[in-house]
Amino acid sequence: MTASFGDGLDVVYSVTASADAIAARAQDIAIEQTVEVTPALCADPFVATHVVGRVVDIVPAGPDRFDVTLSYAGDVVGDEIPQLFSVVFGNVSLKAGVRVREVRPSPSLVARFPGPRFGISGLRDRLGVHDRPLVMGAVKPLGRTVQELAAFAGAMATGGLDLIKDDHGITDQRFAPFEARVAACAAAVAEANRRTGYRTLYCPTVTGPADRLLSRACFARDAGAGGLLISPLVAGPDFLRAAAAHTGLPVIAHPAMAGAFLASPDHGMAHGVLLGTLMRLAGADMVVFPGWGGRFPLTRDDCGAIDAALKCPLHGVASAMPVPAGGLTLERIDEMRALFGMDVTFLIGSAVYERSSDLAANAAHFRHLAACGRGAR
Amino acid sequence: MTASFGDGLDVVYSVTASADAIAARAQDIAIEQTVEVTPALCADPFVATHVVGRVVDIVPAGPDRFDVTLSYAGDVVGDEIPQLFSVVFGNVSLKAGVRVREVRPSPSLVARFPGPRFGISGLRDRLGVHDRPLVMGAVKPLGRTVQELAAFAGAMATGGLDLIKDDHGITDQRFAPFEARVAACAAAVAEANRRTGYRTLYCPTVTGPADRLLSRACFARDAGAGGLLISPLVAGPDFLRAAAAHTGLPVIAHPAMAGAFLASPDHGMAHGVLLGTLMRLAGADMVVFPGWGGRFPLTRDDCGAIDAALKCPLHGVASAMPVPAGGLTLERIDEMRALFGMDVTFLIGSAVYERSSDLAANAAHFRHLAACGRGAR
Numbered sequence: 207m208t209a210s211f212g213d214g215l216d217v218v219y220s221v222t223a224s225a226d227a228i229a230a231r232a233q234d235i236a237i238e239q240t241v242e243v244t245p246a247l248c249a250d251p252f253v254a255t256h257v258v259g260r261v262v263d264i265v266p267a268g269p270d271r272f273d274v275t276l277s278y279a280g281d282v283v284g285d286e287i288p289q290l291f292s293v294v295f296g297n298v299s300l301k302a303g304v305r306v307r308e309v310r311p312s313p314s315l316v317a318r319f320p321g322p323r324f325g326i327s328g329l330r331d332r333l334g335v336h337d338r339p340l341v342m343g344a345v346k347p348l349g350r351t352v353q354e355l356a357a358f359a360g361a362m363a364t365g366g367l368d369l370i371k372d373d374h375g376i377t378d379q380r381f382a383p384f385e386a387r388v389a390a391c392a393a394a395v396a397e398a399n400r401r402t403g404y405r406t407l408y409c410p411t412v413t414g415p416a417d418r419l420l421s422r423a424c425f426a427r428d429a430g431a432g433g434l435l436i437s438p439l440v441a442g443p444d445f446l447r448a449a450a451a452h453t454g455l456p457v458i459a460h461p462a463m464a465g466a467f468l469a470s471p472d473h474g475m476a477h478g479v480l481l482g483t484l485m486r487l488a489g490a491d492m493v494v495f496p497g498w499g500g501r502f503p504l505t506r507d508d509c510g511a512i513d514a515a516l517k518c519p520l521h522g523v524a525s526a527m528p529v530p531a532g533g534l535t536l537e538r539i540d541e542m543r544a545l546f547g548m549d550v551t552f553l554i555g556s557a558v559y560e561r562s563s564d565l566a567a568n569a570a571h572f573r574h575l576a577a578c579g580r581g582a583r
Numbered sequence: 584m585t586a587s588f589g590d591g592l593d594v595v596y597s598v599t600a601s602a603d604a605i606a607a608r609a610q611d612i613a614i615e616q617t618v619e620v621t622p623a624l625c626a627d628p629f630v631a632t633h634v635v636g637r638v639v640d641i642v643p644a645g646p647d648r649f650d651v652t653l654s655y656a657g658d659v660v661g662d663e664i665p666q667l668f669s670v671v672f673g674n675v676s677l678k679a680g681v682r683v684r685e686v687r688p689s690p691s692l693v694a695r696f697p698g699p700r701f702g703i704s705g706l707r708d709r710l711g712v713h714d715r716p717l718v719m720g721a722v723k724p725l726g727r728t729v730q731e732l733a734a735f736a737g738a739m740a741t742g743g744l745d746l747i748k749d750d751h752g753i754t755d756q757r758f759a760p761f762e763a764r765v766a767a768c769a770a771a772v773a774e775a776n777r778r779t780g781y782r783t784l785y786c787p788t789v790t791g792p793a794d795r796l797l798s799r800a801c802f803a804r805d806a807g808a809g810g811l812l813i814s815p816l817v818a819g820p821d822f823l824r825a826a827a828a829h830t831g832l833p834v835i836a837h838p839a840m841a842g843a844f845l846a847s848p849d850h851g852m853a854h855g856v857l858l859g860t861l862m863r864l865a866g867a868d869m870v871v872f873p874g875w876g877g878r879f880p881l882t883r884d885d886c887g888a889i890d891a892a893l894k895c896p897l898h899g900v901a902s903a904m905p906v907p908a909g910g911l912t913l914e915r916i917d918e919m920r921a922l923f924g925m926d927v928t929f930l931i932g933s934a935v936y937e938r939s940s941d942l943a944a945n946a947a948h949f950r951h952l953a954a955c956g957r958g959a960r
Contacts, residue, residue, distance in 0.1 A: 234878070241724035242750050244933040248724060257726030257758070282725065284756045288790050288817045292752055292839050296817065299842030300873055300909070302880045347618035347625060348659065349634030373619050375669055379661045381634070413665050416818075416825035420794060440665045440673065441793075442819025448793035462669050465676030466844040466851050473846040496677055501611070503679045532677070556621040 208260045213280035216310040217294055220267060221274050222303030222472055232261045232274040235304065238297045240282055257282060271472075273307060285318035287444040287488050294484070295467075295475060306475040309483045313521040320447055322491040324456045325524025326517075326549050329491055332432075332456070333368050333405050338577040339543060340551040342369040342529060343558050343569060345376070345391060352382045352390050358565060360394030362558065363406040365569025369492075369551065370395060371435045372411040374460040384414070385425060392430035407432025409458055412449060413441045420445075420452050427453040438488060439463035447489040458529070459490035468508075477508040482515020485526065492527040494553060497542060500533030506545060513546055529553050536561070539575055552576055585637045590657035593687040594671055597644060598651050599680030599849055609638045609651045612681065615674045617659055634659060648849075650684060662695035664821040664865050671861070672844075672852060683852040686860045690898040697824055699868040701833045702901025703894075703926050706868055709809075709833070710745050710782050715954040716920060717928040719746040719906060720935050720946060722753070722768060729759045729767045735942060737771030739935065740783040742946020746869075746928065747772060748812045749788040751837040761791070762802060769807035784809025786835055789826060790818045797822075797829050804830040815865060816840035824866040835906070836867035845885075854885040859892020862903065869904040871930060874919060877910030883922060890923055906930050913938070916952055929953055 210216050223231045233245075236259030241248045248258050256279055263275035283293050298304050311319075322328070330336050343362040345355050355376075362370050372391075378384040388410045395408040412422045412434050419441060423434055433456040434449050440462050450457045461481060467474040468481075475484075477495075485493045493516060496502030498509050509530060516526040528546055531553035539552060554572060561568040587593050600608045610622075613636030618625045625635050633656060640652035660670050675681050688696075699705070707713050720739040722732050732753075739747050749768075755761040765787045772785040789799045789811050796818060800811055810833040811826050817839050827834045838858060844851040845858075852861075854872075862870045870893060873879030875886050886907060893903040905923055908930035916929060931949060938945040 238878075240752065241726065242721075242752065242932065243724045244937065247933050247936055250726070253724060253726040257724070281756055281758065282752075284754060286754060286792055288792070288814070289752070289754050289756075291817050292790070292814065295843070296752065296814065296839030299840050300838060300845070300879045300881075301842065302846065344619075347620045347630060347634070349618065349627070349630040375617065375619065375659075375666070375673065377661060377663060377666050379658055379666075381658065413669070415663055415665070416793075416821040417797060417829065437665070437669065437673065440668050440819070442817070442822065444793040445819065452794065461677060462673030463676050465678065466672070468677070469679065469850040470847045474843050501615075502677045504677075555619065556624050559624055560621065 208262065210262050210277035211260065211279040213312055213314040215278045215283055215293065215312065215315055216262060217276050217278065217306060218308040219274045219276065220305040220307045220472065221272050222270055223272060224270055228264055228272045228274070232264055232276070235259070235274065235298050236261055236276050239276070239293055240278065242297065280312065280315050283315060287319065287447055288442070290487065291443055291484065303472050305470070305473050306479050308476070309479050311487065311521070316487070316521040316523055319487045320489055321486060321523035322489060322526045323450050324491045326527050328524065329456055329527060333407065335368060339548055340368040340527070341573050341576045342371060342551050342553040343367045344371055344373055344553065344555040346373040346555060348373060348376050348379065349381050352386045355382055355387055356390035356394040359391040359408060360398050361565035362569045363395040363398035363404065364402060364566040366402065366404050366573040367406060367569045369407045369409055369433065371409040371458060374411055374413065374435060374437050374462050376411055377414055384422060388426050388431060389429045396430050409433035409435050411435045413437045416442070420448060423449040423453045427455055431455065433458055435460055437462040438485065443484070443488045450489050456491040457489060458492040458494060459485045460494050461496070476511065477504070478511035478515035481512045486516055486520065486523060490526050492529050492551060494529040494531050496532030497530030497534055499538065502532045510545055517549065527551050531555065536572060536575055585639065587639050587654035588637065588656040590689055590691040592655045592660055592670065592689065592692055593639065594653050594655065594683060595685040596651045596653065597682040597684045597849065598649050599647055600649060601647055605641055605649045605651070609641055609653070612636070612651065612675050613638055613653050616653070616670055617655065619674065657689065657692050660692060664696065664824055665819070667864065668820055668861065680849050682847070682850050683856045685853070686856050688864065688898070693898040693900055696864045697866055698863060698900035699866060699903045700827050701868040703904050705901065706833055706904060710784065712745060716925055717745040717904070718950050718953045719748060719928050719930040720744045721748055721750055721930065721932040723750040723932060725750060725753050725756065726758050729763045732759055732764055733767035733771040736768040736785060737775050738942035739946045740772040740775035740781065741779060741943040743779065743781050743950040744783060744946045746784045746786055746810060748786040748835060751788050751790065751812060751814050751839050753788055754791055761799060765803050765808060766806045773807050786810035786812050788812045790814045793819070797825060800826040800830050804832055808832065810835060812837055814839040815862065820861070820865045827866050833868040834866060835869040835871060836862045837871050853888065854881070855888035855892035859889045863893055863897065863900060867903050869906050869928060871906040871908050873909030874907030874911055876915065879909045887922055894926065904928050908932065913949060913952055
């Protein structure tokens with residue numbers, strides 16, 4: 207056991223192993239995530255001292271289970287988000303019984319990553335809303351025409367939702383091609399904003415081909431979009447940073463495919479690591495995840511861990527906004543506020559459409575409810 | 584139960600549910616992966632008929648376990664690789680007890696995706712090697728200088744390895760910055776090729792920032808690289824296609840982070856789906872994965888499933904090359920050939936460096952061994 211690299215990243219892995227084997231397993235992970243060679247081939251003094259991961263701590267955490275803290279040098283991670291993901295869980299994902307419990311970047315490592323450009327306070331400034339949770343709606347479903355989707359977006363903006371995103375699966379299908387849809391929805395929201403005085407942000411899905419995603423993001427900005435929805439585990443996690451840098455817009459991370467990392471209690475990544483710390487470091491201003499008690503199996507504790515990781519002090523990195531979703535209904539807003547506090551964005555999909563046939567009135571009701579709680583109804 | 588969409592994609596999910604609940608679970612997945620709304624909101628006749636996924640088959644597969652075949656319309660998938668991944672496993676990844684067992688694209692869907700541009704036969708043509716397995720070495724470890732890494736690459740090329748890739752974690756760190764390293768390694772391999780007459784391909788790691796990955800790929804091609812190594816689950820799966828299209832080079836998929844999908848028997852994706860069918864559709868000419876009996880827990884059956892999915896008839900899509908790796912030693916080549924046959928590429932990392940201090944001689948021995956089997960030693 208040695209001291210952490212002061213300029214790097216400490217990662218706590220929960221590892222399945224016997225007491226006899228854990229020291230070797232910890233060393234194996236340290237090598238696998240950095241130099242990927244047999245121990246004899248990393249004996250070079252420079253490599254052994256400056257490159258190979260260090261085993262900092264091993265603590266029993268249950269029967270045949272240990273919390274292993276490894277430290278990686280800042281120079282191993284460099285200043286690239288993909289390499290951050292590779293160092294934390296690249297090769298070791300292929301081994302049994304390894305779950306990332308916690309990621310602790312050093313101040314100097316954090317300085318290399320931009321984090322959220324807006325974060326909670328920047329989003330609030332842009333929206334002019336400082337005294338209540340935010341409310342987000344979804345343009346849906348896939349299969350509707352450009353005109354239908356734009357009408358939905360305009361109605362929800364008229365009702366005063368703060369943000370309106372596309373469903374993540376509405377990309378560039380022939381039902382509603384990307385450019386026509388984004389232009390029409392952005393125009394409908396802008397027109398509503400002119401009438402109402404609200405500052406609703408329309409946030410289209412820009413997940414798409416790797417060589418067209420940034421041009422889509424720029425098209426969206428030029429068409430009047432106020433933010434961008436990206437599925438980082440589908441598009442690649444670094445598209446959050448890249449899209450934000452190229453457009454200057456807030457970026458929302460969608461959790462499609464993320465469940466692969468979360469499903470097993472003894473493998474993958476903890477909810478707060480993947481959807482909290484890593485998405486925040488990758489630049490997400492807002493992170494969508496399934497709230498508990500909806501149509502997904504996340505627990506209240508899982509949601510609390512994500513919330514904490516998005517908001518905890520992190521060497522000056524801006525806090526990111528939790529966006530619980532996945533089957534939320536209007537009746538559960540108070541219960542959600544009890545966990546997340548005021549800094550939360552409620553994403554309600556179907557429920558906004560279902561309350562009555564007047565979508566604008568439904569949206570207005572939802573905005574009011576988020577501001578005041580159920581007593582306001 | 585209904586007929587498949589003839590122009591789309593059928594996906595077989597292994598689902599945990601009671602017999603009473605499985606029909607509703609199947610319908611839930613069909614909605615979740617397409618329209619993401621409550622059943623009432625997808626009653627629109629066009630959406631219900633042309634957009635919502637269809638439950639095609641439900642077959643018992645064990646206690647509280649069913650194989651559910653869903654069909655998705657071609658227009659829902661469109662012609663984008665990220666959306667293909669989202670439709671197969673995006674939202675449903677966040678639910679418990681769902682594993683993708685098989686992905687069956689229709690001929691018309693396959694026509695929208697390029698698949699491998701080279702594939703096994705194209706790689707063999709480029710290398711001029713048609714009568715034996717291929718052999719690949721790795722430039723490593725992270726922490727070595729440009730000069731050291733280039734010397735390793737040159738020596739392995741001198742010994743006649745067919746392909747030489749970077750370790751996937753060697754990206755653009757200050758130890759050996761991307762452009763200097765790639766130029767030096769490519770030059771060393773080219774110089775060796777001139778001397779030997781071999782056609783060794785140097786394949787650098789181009790995984791990197793989302794907005795610089797393609798320029799790195801083009802830099803590598805212009806510097807003389809003969810292929811590209813990409814970690815699709817880190818960079819984004821569509822970078823395989825994009826990098827291949829922009830450079831015209833063969834692309835190698837590295838499995839970093841892929842283990843998150845593979846670890847659980849009742850969640851995620853089967854080995855043959857993720858590292859076989861999907862990587863092939865995404866355009867990988869070669870797919871690296873851990874061989875059995877090395878330092879990773881994959882079984883011989885897992886490897887066989889990947890091999891089968893990379894090579895099976897798929898409506899004219901080229902076969903992709905399996906590249907077992909992860910702690911292979913020279914002694915195990917015969918055992919591997921028994922499973923993979925002649926169309927396999929052996930990736931041996933540390934073992935090439937460790938046999939003796941003469942790296943070129945070690946590489947030559949390895950090439951000879953792959954061609955002739957152990958009896959040749």
